[in-house]
Amino acid sequence: MKICFNKVAALGMVLLLLAVPYSWLAAQAEPDTLIQDTTVTITGQEHLPRPAQFTFVHDSEGDAGGSITLKWTLSPDDGAGENNVTSYNIFRKASGESEFEKIGTVASGLTEYEDATTTDGVAYSYYILTSSDSVGSKSDISAGVVSSAQWFNSKDLDTFIIGIIICFSVIFFIFWAQKGKKLYLRKIAGLEAVDEAIGRATEMGRPILYIPGILDMDDVQTVAGITILGRVAKTIAEYDTKINMPVSRSIVLTTARETIRQAYVAAGRPDAYSDDMVHYLTDEQFGYVAAVDGIMVREKPATCFYIGAFFAESLIFAETGHSIGAIQIAGTAMPAQLPFFVAACDYTLIGEELFAASAYLSGEPKQLGSLKGQDVGKIIAMVVIVLLCALFTVASLTESEAVLSLANTIRGWFSAS
Amino acid sequence: MNAGKLLSYIILAIVVIAFVVSIALKGFLVTVGAFLTLFIFSFLYKDNPYYKFAEHLFVGASAAYWMSMGFWKTMVPNLFGKLYPPMVAWAVPALKNNPAQPLMLIPLVLGILLLMRLSSKAGWISRWALAFIVGTTAGLNLVRYLRSDFIQQINNTVFSLYVTNASGFDLGATISNVIIFGGVICGLIYFFFSKEHKGAFGAGARTGIIVLMITFGASFGYTVMARISLLVGRMQFLFGDWLGMIR
Structure with a gap:
C-alpha cells in the first residue's frame, strides 16, 4: 500500500507540475478563458453569477442583411441572490479571427440583443459574459452564424395586407368610375374658390403667386402642390393671367416648369408659356422667405397660393399676403402650420383635403376612383378602432382575460415594425 | 432735393456712422450681423433699400452656400464616393477603403x-x-x-373607455380616452369625401371640424411660444453680443 501510495503521490505531483504550464498554454490558446480567470471580486469573493445561455442565435429576419439576433435565458442569479446580475456583455468573434471582442452590453432583465454590425457572408460566434459588479461568468460559445438579406420583410406583413386592400379598393373604384358610374365627392370650400381667386387676379391685372412649400419632390405634399398647380396653371392660361412661382428646390423648379408648360399646351396657349414663370431663389429657408416677402410687397399679387409643406415661414407668408390684400388659399398637411393658415388665409385645405384637391379639381374618373378607394381605408380604420376600443372596454368591465387576450391579438396585427 | 430724399441721406449717414463706430467698438463680424438683423427687422415698417440689400445678400450667399453643400454633402459622398472612392479619397479620406x-x-x-x-x-x-x-x-x-x-x-388610438386604477374607477383617464376616441372618429368622418355630410354623418363631421379647430387653437399658442424663442435669440444677440447690455 505504501509503495502504491508513493506511486500515486508521485504521479499526482507530476500531473500537477504538468497542469501548471498546460493551463497557461491553454489560456494563451483560448483567450476566453482569461475572462473567467480574471473574474475575482474586489473583496476576495469568487462567487460568480450563474451564466446565461443562448436559446437563439440567428440571422435577423426580414432585414436587408448586416444583422444577427441573439436571445438567451436569464441567469438564475438575475434579480436575486448575493451575486445579482448587473449586465450581460456580448462578445463576438468572426471566422478567421483569433480573439473575441466585446460588442455591446445589455442591462439585467433583458434577453435579446441585435448585432447590427455584421458583414453578410461572414460567420460569427458569440458568448455572453454574465456580470455581477466586477465578476462574470461565460456562457457556451455559439455556433457560427451568417447574416444575409431577405427578399420579403415578414415583420411588415400587416402593412403589406392593408396596402393590398387599399390599393385593390383604389383600382376597383377607378374601374368603377371609368365604366361611367357616378362617384359623389363632397364640396371642398377652398377649391371652390380657386376659379374666383384667379378671376379676381385677371380683373385686377395683377399676377398670381404660387408657393409649393419648401420641401423637395420626395415629399408627398410637394407632389400634391404640383398636381394642383397643373389645374391652376390651366385656368391661368385660359384667363391669360400671369403666374409667378418662386421655388426653393431645383427638382421642384424643373417639375413645376414642366407642369405649367403642359397646362399651357392643354389650354391651347403654348406660345404664352415662359420658363421665367418659375424661378429658383435659394434652398435656405429664411433666405427664401425674405425674397418671397420682397416679391409680395413689390409685385402685390392679387392671389397667393401656398400649397405644399411649410414650416416656420407659413405665418410670415400669410401675414405678408394679408397685408397686401391678396386672396389667399393655403393647403398643407403640417399640423403645426395649419393653425396659422387657418387664422390668416381666406381658405385652407386641411390635411387630406390637400391630397383630395387634384381629384376634386380635375373630376377625372381615375382620380375620383382613387379618392373613393382611400375612403375605404378610413372605413377600415374606423371599424378597427371602434371594435378594439369596444373589446378593451368589455375586458375592463368584465375583467375577462379571454377578451383582453383577443383584443391584444387583434391589436398586434396593427403594430408597425 | 425733396424732403424724402434728404431724410434718406440722413438715415444713410447715421447708419454709416453707427456702422463705423460699432466696428471700432465691437469688431467687424458682430457689427455686420447686428446691422443685417436690423435691416431685416426694418421690413416691419415697410419695404426699403436696407431690407432689399439684406434680402439679396441673404439669397445670394445662401444659394451659393447650398450649391456648395449640395456638391460636398450629396455628390461627393453619395455619388463619387460610392461609384469610385479613390476619386474623392484626397478630399474625404474616410471613403478611401469603401468598395466601389x-x-x-x-x-x-x-x-x-x-x-x-x-x-x-x-x-x-x-x-x-x-x-x-x-x-x-x-x-x-x-x-x-x-x-x-x-x-x-x-x-x-385603441384603449379602454372604462379605465380603472388601484383605487377603482378612474374618471379622469376615462374622460380623456373618450375624448380622444370621439375626436379621432369624428375627425375621420370629416375627412370622408365620398359621402355627403348631412344627418348623423354631418353631425359627426361638424364635431370633427370643431375638434380640429380646438386642436389648432392649442397648437397655435404652442407654436407662437416657439417662435418667440427665436425672437428672444435675436434680441440676445443684439443686446448681449452687440450692445453688451445683457451679461
Whole structure:
C-alpha cells in the first residue's frame, strides 16, 4: 500500500507540475478563458453569477442583411441572490479571427440583443459574459452564424395586407368610375374658390403667386402642390393671367416648369408659356422667405397660393399676403402650420383635403376612383378602432382575460415594425 | 432735393456712422450681423433699400452656400464616393477603403438625363428622370405613411373607455380616452369625401371640424411660444453680443 501510495503521490505531483504550464498554454490558446480567470471580486469573493445561455442565435429576419439576433435565458442569479446580475456583455468573434471582442452590453432583465454590425457572408460566434459588479461568468460559445438579406420583410406583413386592400379598393373604384358610374365627392370650400381667386387676379391685372412649400419632390405634399398647380396653371392660361412661382428646390423648379408648360399646351396657349414663370431663389429657408416677402410687397399679387409643406415661414407668408390684400388659399398637411393658415388665409385645405384637391379639381374618373378607394381605408380604420376600443372596454368591465387576450391579438396585427 | 430724399441721406449717414463706430467698438463680424438683423427687422415698417440689400445678400450667399453643400454633402459622398472612392479619397479620406458600387451608375445616368433639360432639343429626356423621382417617391412614401400615419395611429388610438386604477374607477383617464376616441372618429368622418355630410354623418363631421379647430387653437399658442424663442435669440444677440447690455 505504501509503495502504491508513493506511486500515486508521485504521479499526482507530476500531473500537477504538468497542469501548471498546460493551463497557461491553454489560456494563451483560448483567450476566453482569461475572462473567467480574471473574474475575482474586489473583496476576495469568487462567487460568480450563474451564466446565461443562448436559446437563439440567428440571422435577423426580414432585414436587408448586416444583422444577427441573439436571445438567451436569464441567469438564475438575475434579480436575486448575493451575486445579482448587473449586465450581460456580448462578445463576438468572426471566422478567421483569433480573439473575441466585446460588442455591446445589455442591462439585467433583458434577453435579446441585435448585432447590427455584421458583414453578410461572414460567420460569427458569440458568448455572453454574465456580470455581477466586477465578476462574470461565460456562457457556451455559439455556433457560427451568417447574416444575409431577405427578399420579403415578414415583420411588415400587416402593412403589406392593408396596402393590398387599399390599393385593390383604389383600382376597383377607378374601374368603377371609368365604366361611367357616378362617384359623389363632397364640396371642398377652398377649391371652390380657386376659379374666383384667379378671376379676381385677371380683373385686377395683377399676377398670381404660387408657393409649393419648401420641401423637395420626395415629399408627398410637394407632389400634391404640383398636381394642383397643373389645374391652376390651366385656368391661368385660359384667363391669360400671369403666374409667378418662386421655388426653393431645383427638382421642384424643373417639375413645376414642366407642369405649367403642359397646362399651357392643354389650354391651347403654348406660345404664352415662359420658363421665367418659375424661378429658383435659394434652398435656405429664411433666405427664401425674405425674397418671397420682397416679391409680395413689390409685385402685390392679387392671389397667393401656398400649397405644399411649410414650416416656420407659413405665418410670415400669410401675414405678408394679408397685408397686401391678396386672396389667399393655403393647403398643407403640417399640423403645426395649419393653425396659422387657418387664422390668416381666406381658405385652407386641411390635411387630406390637400391630397383630395387634384381629384376634386380635375373630376377625372381615375382620380375620383382613387379618392373613393382611400375612403375605404378610413372605413377600415374606423371599424378597427371602434371594435378594439369596444373589446378593451368589455375586458375592463368584465375583467375577462379571454377578451383582453383577443383584443391584444387583434391589436398586434396593427403594430408597425 | 425733396424732403424724402434728404431724410434718406440722413438715415444713410447715421447708419454709416453707427456702422463705423460699432466696428471700432465691437469688431467687424458682430457689427455686420447686428446691422443685417436690423435691416431685416426694418421690413416691419415697410419695404426699403436696407431690407432689399439684406434680402439679396441673404439669397445670394445662401444659394451659393447650398450649391456648395449640395456638391460636398450629396455628390461627393453619395455619388463619387460610392461609384469610385479613390476619386474623392484626397478630399474625404474616410471613403478611401469603401468598395466601389457600380449600381451608382444608375443615379448618375438619371442625373445626366435631368440635366438634359438645359438643352432645348433634348429637354424632353429629363421627363424620364422626373418620372422616376416622382414614382419612387410615391412608392416609398406609401409604405412609410401606411406604417406611421395609418397602422401606428390605429394602434395608438385603441384603449379602454372604462379605465380603472388601484383605487377603482378612474374618471379622469376615462374622460380623456373618450375624448380622444370621439375626436379621432369624428375627425375621420370629416375627412370622408365620398359621402355627403348631412344627418348623423354631418353631425359627426361638424364635431370633427370643431375638434380640429380646438386642436389648432392649442397648437397655435404652442407654436407662437416657439417662435418667440427665436425672437428672444435675436434680441440676445443684439443686446448681449452687440450692445453688451445683457451679461
